[in-house]
Amino acid sequence: MTPDSLLQVRDLKVHFPVQHGLLSRVKAHVKAVDGISFSLAPGETLGLVGESGCGKTTLGRAVVRLIEPTSGSVLFNGEDITKLDGADLRSRRRGFQMIFQDPFGSLNPRMTVEQIIGEALDIHSLATGDGERSKRITGLLDSVGLSANHAQRYPHEFSGGQRQRIGIARALAVEPKLIVCDEPVSALDVSVQAQIINLLQDLQRERGIAYLFVAHDLAVVEHISHRVMVMYLGQVAELADAKAIVREPKHPYTQALISAVPVVDPEAKRQRIMLPGDVPSPIDPPSGCPFHTRCPIAEPRCHSEKPALREIAAGHFVACHLAR
Amino acid sequence: MPSILSQPGTTPPAASPKAPLLSVRNLCLEFHKDGKVLSAVENVSFDIAAGETLCLVGESGSGKSVTALSIAQLLPAPPARYPSGEILLNGRDVLRMSKTELRQIRGGVVSYVFQEPSASLNPVFPVGRQILESLHLHRPDAAKDGEVIRLLKLVGIPAPDSRLKDYPHQMSGGMQQRVMIAMALASQPKLLIADEPTTALDVTIQAQIIELLRELKQRLGMSILLITHNLGIVSDIADRVAVMYAGQMVESGPANELLTRPLHPYTRALMNSVPQLGSNADRLTAIGGNVPQLGAFPSGCRFHPRCPKAQPECSRQEPEWKEVELGRWGGASPGGPGGAPPPGGGAGGGERAGVDHHYPPR
Numbered sequence: 163m164t165p166d167s168l169l170q171v172r173d174l175k176v177h178f179p180v181q182h183g184l185l186s187r188v189k190a191h192v193k194a195v196d197g198i199s200f201s202l203a204p205g206e207t208l209g210l211v212g213e214s215g216c217g218k219t220t221l222g223r224a225v226v227r228l229i230e231p232t233s234g235s236v237l238f239n240g241e242d243i244t245k246l247d248g249a250d251l252r253s254r255r256r257g258f259q260m261i262f263q264d265p266f267g268s269l270n271p272r273m274t275v276e277q278i279i280g281e282a283l284d285i286h287s288l289a290t291g292d293g294e295r296s297k298r299i300t301g302l303l304d305s306v307g308l309s310a311n312h313a314q315r316y317p318h319e320f321s322g323g324q325r326q327r328i329g330i331a332r333a334l335a336v337e338p339k340l341i342v343c344d345e346p347v348s349a350l351d352v353s354v355q356a357q358i359i360n361l362l363q364d365l366q367r368e369r370g371i372a373y374l375f376v377a378h379d380l381a382v383v384e385h386i387s388h389r390v391m392v393m394y395l396g397q398v399a400e401l402a403d404a405k406a407i408v409r410e411p412k413h414p415y416t417q418a419l420i421s422a423v424p425v426v427d428p429e430a431k432r433q434r435i436m437l438p439g440d441v442p443s444p445i446d447p448p449s450g451c452p453f454h455t456r457c458p459i460a461e462p463r464c465h466s467e468k469p470a471l472r473e474i475a476a477g478h479f480v481a482c483h484l485a486r
Numbered sequence: 487m488p489s490i491l492s493q494p495g496t497t498p499p500a501a502s503p504k505a506p507l508l509s510v511r512n513l514c515l516e517f518h519k520d521g522k523v524l525s526a527v528e529n530v531s532f533d534i535a536a537g538e539t540l541c542l543v544g545e546s547g548s549g550k551s552v553t554a555l556s557i558a559q560l561l562p563a564p565p566a567r568y569p570s571g572e573i574l575l576n577g578r579d580v581l582r583m584s585k586t587e588l589r590q591i592r593g594g595v596v597s598y599v600f601q602e603p604s605a606s607l608n609p610v611f612p613v614g615r616q617i618l619e620s621l622h623l624h625r626p627d628a629a630k631d632g633e634v635i636r637l638l639k640l641v642g643i644p645a646p647d648s649r650l651k652d653y654p655h656q657m658s659g660g661m662q663q664r665v666m667i668a669m670a671l672a673s674q675p676k677l678l679i680a681d682e683p684t685t686a687l688d689v690t691i692q693a694q695i696i697e698l699l700r701e702l703k704q705r706l707g708m709s710i711l712l713i714t715h716n717l718g719i720v721s722d723i724a725d726r727v728a729v730m731y732a733g734q735m736v737e738s739g740p741a742n743e744l745l746t747r748p749l750h751p752y753t754r755a756l757m758n759s760v761p762q763l764g765s766n767a768d769r770l771t772a773i774g775g776n777v778p779q780l781g782a783f784p785s786g787c788r789f790h791p792r793c794p795k796a797q798p799e800c801s802r803q804e805p806e807w808k809e810v811e812l813g814r815w816g817g818a819s820p821g822g823p824g825g826a827p828p829p830g831g832g833a834g835g836g837e838r839a840g841v842d843h844h845y846p847p848r
């Protein structure tokens with residue numbers, strides 16, 4: 163963990179209590195995020211991938227404190243935001259924002275675009291006077307590729323891609339240093355998806371924003387990320403440079419994941435590693451290595467011993483007994 | 487030069503090597519609502535030969551699903567209306583069939599698999615019973631538990647005999663998708679239509695399902711119409727590809743050729759806008775603007791407002807759908823030098839017929 167990181171997440175856990183069985187009084191826990199650590203530098207993009215239910219959204223929301231972590235710490239500029247509340251937390255929120263997969267669900271349908279973006283400015287008293295305010299709003303719309311005459315319209319009057327732009331403009335309004343992007347392009351058509359990815363990259367270059375970027379499309383994640391973190395059942399399976407994750411995946415799960423991505427280029431066709439079975443329940447995760455129930459190379463010790471996240475090459479972390 | 491606009495789509499696509507099981511000819515589909523007529527599909531033509539897999543690609547709203555649903559007449563009419571065109575299934579026009587004939591076709595010769603399991607699976611019945619019902623309907627002689635188990639085994643459900651009594655919600659998304667496919671196979675269809683069957687699934691499960699479809703096609707010799715927006719999947723499974731945009735077909739051809747050398751600017755733009763795993767592209771080539779809405783399709787070539795190669799005539803003249811090269815069909819621009827078909831048919835000699843300045847080979 164470098165001292166110049168913008169964000170340092172340490173042993174973060176988010177466990178949700180759930181009723182275990184209909185009649186049982188005993189509460190079980192969904193270990194959605196189960197001991198995750200990583201850091202993020204200013205202007206860096208960390209991609210987050212893994213199968214449905216592995217805890218990506220939960221991790222992203224815990225990082226910006228939209229949900230309370232069960233334990234662990236989230237240091238933003240060196241300050242643990244899990245310990246803050248009230249006015250302190252509100253003022254720090256300027257630094258980190260979130261954009262969502264479904265921009266429609268996160269935009270108030272009864273507010274105009276101007277009101278939506280203006281509200282973000284008002285919360286943090288970022289614009290003094292009406293002139294300044296509308297100038298800021300026009301500037302923000304412009305920076306996400308919308309025009310000033312969009313300001314008086316309502317969310318339903320926009321296409322999916324345009325709504326995502328509004329969501330980005332709202333996040334940008336408070337000049338954040340970090341944006342958690344939860345599947346921001348998953349619901350968009352490929353052509354519009356490319357527009358939004360390019361926009362996010364341009365904004366990062368201009369403003370040095372760091373992204374925690376969640377997506378299930380590995381090609382999208384590789385394209386936009388500097389580093390990629392692969393999650394399995396609430397834990398980190400592998401964390402490395404984006405190129406290294408795709409070209410030299412070390413964890414058997416990452417290898418299977420990469421090999422399952424269908425590619426267009428017939429020359430690039432690889433042997434597919436088929437994983438047997440489904441993802442186990444996060445309520446009752448397997449003992450030892452969480453992946454052992456589906457791992458093609460599991461050994462007896464994998465059933466009992468949990469592999470630590472080891473650095474097997476500079477900056478390349480893997481949680482597997484056999485990876486080298 | 488003959489005016490192609492006066493005789494839209496009179497040239498039928500070239501016959502596939504094998505006689506087509508399905509032959510869609512100049513299909514037009516409209517939705518009639520509140521006195522308004524919205525054209526959703528216009529002059530769409532394609533063939534599927536026996537044992538062939540055709541992938542239908544294109545962005546949201548381009549008309550892929552409604553085209554596929556038209557094949558077994560599954561769209562409610564009204565609002566759906568078919569002003570012209572033919573859908574020849576084994577040579578018989580589906581658009582002229584009686585209700586009884588249509589009932590036999592649906593889930594019989596033609597079976598569907600959808601993205602959402604809830605579209606085909608009833609949550610309140612065990613899956614075994616649902617497959618049995620499908621057998622009763624289409625193959626009453628085979629309607630036994632043994633056949634249900636065989637079908638479940640065929641689609642790769644482990645220990646199928648212990649799964650008959652399971653309800654859909656007791657299965658994972660990938661398993662439900664397999665059950666849907668088993669149900670679709672119950673009638674021994676000649677044509678399986680799968681509308682984005684893996685879009686909601688994780689890549690690892692998606693790979694299993696695509697592998698399953700490929701295996702079934704080989705083992706059972708069925709034809710498959712697969713709708714997807716994932717060009718990687720197309721490359722994995724398709725024999726031929728058809729690309730739709732704004733209710734029209736813009737290009738079709740053999741998969742390997744179309745994917746390695748797309749002719750239509752839209753196909754090319756579509757391919758360039760998707761990041762490819764392991765590629766070093768610094769920046770994606772986005773297509774500007776948005777897909778046009780139903781009822782607001784642009785004049786001339788419908789792609790012209792977003793086309794990087796658009797010429798002034800593109801906004802005025804509708805491209806002609808024709809065989810641009812042997813086996814390769816496209817909406818060629820009428821304006822360019824290659825617009826007129828060379829004498830003697832589609833396949834041009836040295837000069838790429840119909841591939842004008844709008845189709846620069848790269």
Ligand SMILES: Nc1ncnc2c1ncn2[C@@H]1O[C@H](COP(=O)(O)OP(=O)(O)OP(=O)(O)O)[C@@H](O)[C@H]1O
Nearest residue numbers: 178180192194213214215216217218219220221444
């Ligand atoms: N509020 C909650 N209460 C109980 N369980 C929850 C809650 N939120 C999430 N979970 C569970 O936590 C696990 C992780 O969920 P999460 O939404 O973070 O996964 P994800 O990786 O984002 O998945 P997807 O790719 O489907 O979006 C899942 O098993 C989910 O069912």
Ligand SMILES: Nc1ncnc2c1ncn2[C@@H]1O[C@H](COP(=O)(O)OP(=O)(O)OP(=O)(O)O)[C@@H](O)[C@H]1O
Nearest residue numbers: 517526545546547548549550551552553565779780
């Ligand atoms: N019953 C209907 N009544 C009116 N319009 C309809 C009806 N069904 C579909 N449409 C419209 O027809 C157009 C084509 O829809 P279709 O579902 O075929 O698109 P698609 O290519 O399958 O897109 P997607 O990739 O989003 O599934 C859309 O604009 C859609 O809104």
Ligand code: SF4
Nearest residue numbers: 787790793800819844
């Ligand atoms: S005619 Fe022109 S605008 Fe249309 S697709 Fe062909 S090239 Fe593009």
Ligand SMILES: [Mg+2]
Nearest residue numbers: 218219220344
């Ligand atoms: Mg999620």
Ligand SMILES: [Mg+2]
Nearest residue numbers: 550551552681
């Ligand atoms: Mg569809």
